[in-house]
Amino acid sequence: MLLLTAVIFGLSVKGIAEPDIWWHMRNAAYLLQYHAFPGVDTYSFTAAGSPWLDHEWLSEIPFFLGFRAMGLQGILAVYFAVLVLIYAVVYYRSCRAGADCKDATLTTLMAIFLGVVSFGPRILLFGWLCMTGLLLVLDHFQRTEEGLWLLPPLFALWINLHGSWVFGVVVLVMIIASGLVEGQWGLVVARRWSPSELKKLLLALAASLTALFVNPFGYKLPLYPFDLLFRQPGNMRYIDEWQSVDFGTGKGKLALIVIFALLVAALFSRRRWKLDEVLLTGFALWAALSHVRFLFFAGLILVPILAPRLKLFPPYQREIDKPWLNAGIMAAVVGSLIFFFPSSPQLQQKVDEASPRAALEFMQRQHLNGRIFNQYGWGGYMEWNAPELRPFIDGRADIFVYNGTFEDYAKATLIQAPFEVLDKYRIDYVLLPPAQPLTYLLEHSPAWRPIYTDKVAVLLERTPATAAPLKAGSN
Secondary structure: OHHHHHHHHHHHHHOOOOOOHHHHHHHHHHHHHHOOOOOEOOOOOOOOOOEOOOOOHHHHHHHHHHHHHHOHHHHHHHHHHHHHHHHHHHHHHHHHOOOOHHHHHHHHHHHHHHHHHHOOOOOHHHHHHHHHHHHHHHHHHHHHOOOHHHHHHHHHHHHHHOOOHHHHHHHHHHHHHHOOOOEEEOOEEEOOOOHHHHHHHHHHHHHHHHHOOOOOOOOHHHHHHHHHHHHOHHHHHHOHHHOOOOOOOHHHHHHHHHHHHHHHHHHHOOOOEEHHHHHHHHHHHHHHHHOHHHHHHHHHHHHHHHHHHOOOOOOOOHHHOOHHHHHHHHHHHHHHHHHOOOOHHHHHHHHHOOOOHHHHHHHHHOOOOOOEEEOHHHHHHHHHHOOOOOOOOOOOOHHHHHOOHHHHHHHHHOOOOHHHHHHHOOOOEEEEOOOOHHHHHHHOOOOEEEEEEOOOOEEEEEOHHHOOOOOOOOO
């Protein structure tokens, strides 16, 4: 597991430039300063005053506290620790399911690579940590018929951390449903719950659903995931991680490997499949192939099911183990993590490679004041580092979907109606990466001129003679 920890560490450092962490930390700073939740948008100019729900408020606090204590190193420490806990549970569950430790290591490594799409200061990591907690409790219950009392407090915590609690409810319902029948269908077997087991499970489900209302927003928080599903189509249409898996990409090829591994395990392993394993495998594959962001979830579910069916290494033999060599390797891994833990300047350099730091500093030095059309992922960075320069859009997405700003952003960046959108919002400055179609178009338009350029960002200013006309009744 410590060797896997070294892999997790290397992948974690690369993810430090996650763009949404900045507006999340601003939310946490507001909460800790004023002891109140932001109820309306005060960050952007396109959604200013719009009602807004900080539905992931509890996950934002650890990142902010880590940043306040250690800067970017603190942010890295928080999500690295969460990732290690998550995959330690995956490894542990694989071993408890009967996998050899070496097979469990290899399959857990597969889960890590599946989940790399979410490696970084991502709020959803706390949701997946809760998922591993749910799976541990259910495993324990199936062995001992005890421990379900932990589920209601887990869901009360989960609802305030992240909207992935919906997946937890689905997993719990599938586990319960798998024990409503008994029989054998080829290699698939099902055992019916005893009356006392079923009663405990149903009570735990009811109490967990009730616990979802233990939150500062009442019924609005449990409804939010369904709001995302039914009221935010633009969010899923344009954001990459909500797209289906493309098997031509690295992530897609890895997902294909996992699917083939499951097929091989089903064909060549005589180990029986429990009905709940079949249901969870189908659900995890459907979710992951439908939306890239759920490849992480698939790794949590599939690997402990797959690991005991793969016999890739000779069985573990305690008598030939070398404890001192193992201890030396473990100490070397721990020492390497400490020695190679990046400094704040090193992490800042990685952030600067993906963020318009120099461009914002130029705007501040020049005291530029006007409406800014910005890259979607840069809005949060602007809100944290230059709050006086209010962005057009940021990674919250929802409020911008509600008022049509998100759709207008897509029309501009996809060159469907770029000049119409910029005129509609009376944009004075455009801040975009160099290699974007809209950037190229504006650089070659007489209505715009570049006033700052570097490897990360181009800042364009509307030429005075082509200022957007002020419509009657607008302000």
